Amino acid sequence: MTQLKKLGWYLLLLAIGYVFLFPLLFMLVSSLKPEQEIFADLYSIRAILPVGELSLENYRQVFAKSDVLLYFRNSVLITSATVVLGLFVNSLLAFTLSRMEWSGRKYVLSAVIALMIIPLEAIVVPLLLLVSKLPTIGWEQGVMVLKSSWLNTLEVQILPFVANSFFIFLFYQFFRDIPKDFDEAAELDGATPFQIYRHIIVPMSGPVFATVAILHFLLMWNQYIWPIMAVQGEDARPVMPGIQIFFGRQVGWGEIMAYASFVTLPVLAVFLAFQKMFVRSLAGAGIKG
Structure with a gap:
């Protein structure tokens, strides 16, 4: 039996x-x-x-009809920059919330938790209006110029997504469980709060850093709605919105499948390569399915 x-x-x-x-x-x-x-x-x-x-004809058509390598490069730059900046910003804010005492800390933590329930679709229009009015530095024919809008740039796809309330909360949960005896011992030796963060908390928090890095990578690589709204040109377009090129009066489903395979295989390869680390990081960060 x-x-x-x-x-x-x-x-x-x-x-x-x-x-x-x-x-x-x-x-x-x-x-x-x-x-x-x-x-x-x-x-x-x-x-x-x-x-x-x-x-491989469908793949040849993909490269002939779209600048897929440019889109791929843009996605790599956007995802890498957002993940690196996000690890620093989100973990540093979580450190101040979990390891330091200051006025208003509980209200900020409550705001972070409240923001977790607000989807991107609820704020995408006000965010679009905001970034359309922000100036930025760009290049035209090799000359640096001041532009009057963030639209059609890489930074409009990076900076709004560096801070993430869910990732801040993950870091907060992990940092809170580390005994504060380490902080007190470091303070007696004259360490500053940033030195405590850099030399004590970060080395002890590998699992949660790995968790956030993988989740943030997947989130940014799969961005679709925001790039469609904020990027109209080719130069700053990432891979996911690039699939729109193949939707027309005569839809080439083989080409669509080839494009989707091309942009999916790198993510699948990364996941398979770091599968064991991903599972260990999820368990170490205390995320339960």
């Missing part, structure tokens, strides 16, 4: 795994097929099998 029960659990897990893997397999296989074959195999097991007339 125990063996049958175990077999049943394995079959259930395989079925669940198939449900989650099916869209990914379908996307990858369809990116190698001509459009007529995609629809011909749609209702059979061949939809997720690399069989039939396979080629």
Whole structure:
């Protein structure tokens, strides 16, 4: 009976795994097929099998019809800058909330928690109006100029998303559980609050830093709504909105699948490479599923 029960659990897990893997397999296989074959195999097991007339033509069309390498570079710059700045800003604010005593600290913490329930869609229009009035420095024909708006720039996709209330709260939860005896011992040796943060708290908080870095990376790489609204030109466009190029009167589904595969595979590769660290960081940061 125990063996049958175990077999049943394995079959259930395989079925669940198939449900989650099916869209990914379908996307990858369809990116190698001509459009007529995609629809011909749609209702059979061949939809997720690399069989039939396979080629890289859809990928060639992706590179011919869009500047996908530019979009990819922009996404790497935006994501990297936001994650690095976010780790510093969010952890530093969480440090002041969890390790230091100052007037109004509880009210700021309450505001951070309250902000966690507000979705981006609720503030996207006021945020767009704000950044459209902010000046910035740009380049035109190799000359530095002062522009009157953040729109169509990389910074409009970076700076509004550096601070994140959810990530601040994750850092706060982790920092709060570190014994304050370390702080007191460092203060007796003449350490400043920033030195305590840099030399004591940060080295002891590897799991939560890894957690926030991975989650922030996924959040920024998958940005779609905000870039569509804040970026109209090609120069600062990231990869996700770039898929709009392939939607027209004649939709090329093979090309769409190829583009989606191209922008998904790097994320999948990063996740698989750091899978063990991701699982350990989630457990270490105290996030329960």
